Amino acid sequence: MRYARRSCASFSVDIFDPEAWPAAGPNFSPDEPEVCLLNLPLRIIDLPPPTGQGIADFSKWAGAEGEEPEAYLPRARLGAYLNTRFSTLLASLPAGVTVSLDQRRIDAATRKDGAWRLESETAYFGPYDDVLLSLGQPQTRRDEQMASWETHAGKHRLDILPAYPGRAVVEAASGWQGKVVAIRGLGLSAIDVVRMLTIGLGGQFQDGSYVPSGREPGTIAPFSLDGHAPAPKPQTAAIDARFEPSKGECEAFRAALVAALSSDADEPLTVLTDALIAPARRILTETRAFRRADEVENWLAAERKEPGSQETRATVEAIKGNIAEAEGRVAPSPGYVIGQLWRKWQPLLREIFDRVQAAAETAEAIVKFDEGLKRYSYGAPVDTLYQMLALIDVGLVYPCATADPDITLLPQGWRLQSGGRSVVAQVMVDSVLPPPVLEMVSEPLLTGLRERNMLSPLKGGLGVRCAPDGAVIRQDGERVPGLWLAGRLASGSTIANDSIHDCFAETVERWSQAVFKA
Numbered sequence: 001m002r003y004a005r006r007s008c009a010s011f012s013v014d015i016f017d018p019e020a021w022p023a024a025g026p027n028f029s030p031d032e033p034e035v036c037l038l039n040l041p042l043r044i045i046d047l048p049p050p051t052g053q054g055i056a057d058f059s060k061w062a063g064a065e066g067e068e069p070e071a072y073l074p075r076a077r078l079g080a081y082l083n084t085r086f087s088t089l090l091a092s093l094p095a096g097v098t099v100s101l102d103q104r105r106i107d108a109a110t111r112k113d114g115a116w117r118l119e120s121e122t123a124y125f126g127p128y129d130d131v132l133l134s135l136g137q138p139q140t141r142r143d144e145q146m147a148s149w150e151t152h153a154g155k156h157r158l159d160i161l162p163a164y165p166g167r168a169v170v171e172a173a174s175g176w177q178g179k180v181v182a183i184r185g186l187g188l189s190a191i192d193v194v195r196m197l198t199i200g201l202g203g204q205f206q207d208g209s210y211v212p213s214g215r216e217p218g219t220i221a222p223f224s225l226d227g228h229a230p231a232p233k234p235q236t237a238a239i240d241a242r243f244e245p246s247k248g249e250c251e252a253f254r255a256a257l258v259a260a261l262s263s264d265a266d267e268p269l270t271v272l273t274d275a276l277i278a279p280a281r282r283i284l285t286e287t288r289a290f291r292r293a294d295e296v297e298n299w300l301a302a303e304r305k306e307p308g309s310q311e312t313r314a315t316v317e318a319i320k321g322n323i324a325e326a327e328g329r330v331a332p333s334p335g336y337v338i339g340q341l342w343r344k345w346q347p348l349l350r351e352i353f354d355r356v357q358a359a360a361e362t363a364e365a366i367v368k369f370d371e372g373l374k375r376y377s378y379g380a381p382v383d384t385l386y387q388m389l390a391l392i393d394v395g396l397v398y399p400c401a402t403a404d405p406d407i408t409l410l411p412q413g414w415r416l417q418s419g420g421r422s423v424v425a426q427v428m429v430d431s432v433l434p435p436p437v438l439e440m441v442s443e444p445l446l447t448g449l450r451e452r453n454m455l456s457p458l459k460g461g462l463g464v465r466c467a468p469d470g471a472v473i474r475q476d477g478e479r480v481p482g483l484w485l486a487g488r489l490a491s492g493s494t495i496a497n498d499s500i501h502d503c504f505a506e507t508v509e510r511w512s513q514a515v516f517k518a
Helices: 002-007 058-063 075-090 144-156 166-175 188-196 237-243 247-261 268-286 295-305 315-326 334-344 346-353 360-377 382-393 444-451 500-504 506-517
Strands: 011-016 097-102 106-112 115-120 124-128 131-133 159-162 180-184 204-206 209-211 219-223 406-410 413-418 421-425 427-430 471-473 479-485
Touching: 011 124, 058 075, 106 444, 106 479, 115 479, 144 159, 144 406, 144 427, 159 166, 166 188, 180 188, 180 413, 180 421, 188 219, 188 382, 209 382, 219 413, 219 421, 237 268, 237 334, 247 268, 247 346, 247 360, 268 295, 268 334, 268 360, 295 334, 295 360, 315 334, 315 382, 334 346, 334 360, 346 360, 346 500, 413 427, 500 506
Parallel strands: 011 097, 131 479, 159 427, 180 219, 180 427
Antiparallel strands: 106 115, 115 124, 204 209, 406 413, 413 421, 471 479
8 A cells, every 4th residue: 555655646455355255364363262373473574564564563463462582372363463454454545545355256257358257156256457366375175185084084973173263173172071082294284273172172381281071082193204393483573582583694595595586596495595504503502502514504404305304313302302492401503503493584584585586496495405404493382392292291282193103994994003002092283384385275266377388387286376576477477467466375485384473574665666657
């Protein structure tokens, strides 16, 4: 709206959002359980302030309600803020600008006679000069494992459901008392599910111990291929400051990223990760953790080849060790240092990567590296991992089923075998978010556009090919007139686009400028 105010232009915008809370999205919906937390403390959330609106930025808005800077707030709180901010914007539109909001889901988009027309189940809309696709997580085909499990669950009347919406999990869990609940995945979403099935059912943590409500499942068994839980972020601002890169190190990272994204780079990922060596060594030396001259290079080499392969500790041992690093009680490991540096460089990474149309192979390598390091850069709060340990101590959470399990389908459910121990789950909760891969998308709007060659993947296993301003690019390299895309499904054309900060990234700014100038 800034450009509209400056130019006094007139235009209309139709927004189609089937969710009950516009601008919040389903996973940040204000009616989601309060136990589902953001993975950032309030002090790190740095959303740009609204322009010309009667609402403060999120930190001030939340701070006005008495929250501490170190607090990890419920995601529902951020959703409420985004919804309020959206409503405030609609109430203060500049003259000549109209915005309508429609809750119908759009199933098709076609271009005819130089304009776009949209179609829902019951109506047609348009014509439009421009259409922006900002769908968050679109409908996606189940992977082979989940498809077979859903068939199995239907045949034997077993409960199987996704981690979100969380309110559906909590509601279903009222019938899971005493049962074994398996959770596919061991990331942030799995931690959310564990909290839903404990605190969300009336349990409490008191003095480091768990006091059950009696409504919980008998056992909660999270599992993943590698058994790695996310490492917690530094507990306080003072500890976090130890991992701050210098101005010179930031400039070196910027230069390395630009070089890696250029067409001349032979080994782009190595070019980029070499920029992590000097700052990691400095921090390890300053924290008295530096041991061998090649330890940082060796860690990075292993990460490039097989993310997470450096971790050889058992689940509980790794959680305890990572907590000690986050609290500053022990010297940080090379992986922890590199992970925190990578977290702090996320804005710079997005800024440079998103404005360059890199070669598909280069984009794929850097995106995969970023995804692997999310176990650090998107880490959990320290307190939630302490809670996980407390639940393990009382036998409610069963971590032995987490590391590379063998899974057998039985009429009673799923047998998860790990080493010499096993557990049979009667319920399965899927906490693994589908990857932003165009080939797997089943959303009718997107499949229709793809069938007409208006959407193409940047590369197999990546998202839609887009220009830095969000314009959709066909396979032949030409722009699709008036069609734009922003968000998670642009993975590869953009990076780190499931961060809350990406909602206000420069890609959106470039898109708005391009549309306004067209």
